[in-house]
Amino acid sequence: xxxxxxxxxxxxxxxxxxxxxxxxxIDLYYNDNLSLxxxxxxxxxxxxxxxxxxxxxxxxxxDVERKTGLAARHTALLGQxxxxxxxxxxxxxxxxxxPRERELEACCRKLRETLQEMKL
Numbered sequence: 729x730x731x732x733x734x735x736x737x738x739x740x741x742x743x744x745x746x747x748x749x750x751x752x753x754i755d756l757y758y759n760d761n762l763s764l765x766x767x768x769x770x771x772x773x774x775x776x777x778x779x780x781x782x783x784x785x786x787x788x789x790x791d792v793e794r795k796t797g798l799a800a801r802h803t804a805l806l807g808q809x810x811x812x813x814x815x816x817x818x819x820x821x822x823x824x825x826x827p828r829e830r831e832l833e834a835c836c837r838k839l840r841e842t843l844q845e846m847k848l
Contacts, residue, residue, distance in 0.1 A: 735786060736758045742793070753771075753778060753781050754782065756770075808842055811842050812842045815835055816839065819836065
């Protein structure tokens with residue numbers, strides 16, 4: 729996953745654990761695509777000051793994710809849901825033609841397994 733997307737995802741999950749300034753700078757840098765210099769100019773601090781705040785915020789987000797794994801679990805769950813949707817479409821296609829019991833049964837089993845994984 730792209731670093732910008734990953735940090736934005738972590739910010740969505742754990743942003744409330746950051747200071748208001750850290751959240752603001754993360755949002756400006758990663759979501760609004762402002763440069764360090766632009767943020768610094770707008771906030772009246774140096775480019776290095778902005779960078780220091782961003783690095784601390786990123787480290788906090790990464791540390792919380794290492795400890796909890798919630799964002800990774802969320803991403804995996806979305807993948808499993810996508811797989812379940814694909815299997816459901818396949819079931820529809822199989823049921824539209826002539827009966828093919830073995831293929832239909834295998835698809836049903838895989839769908840059930842995928843849904844069980846989502847519960848974990």
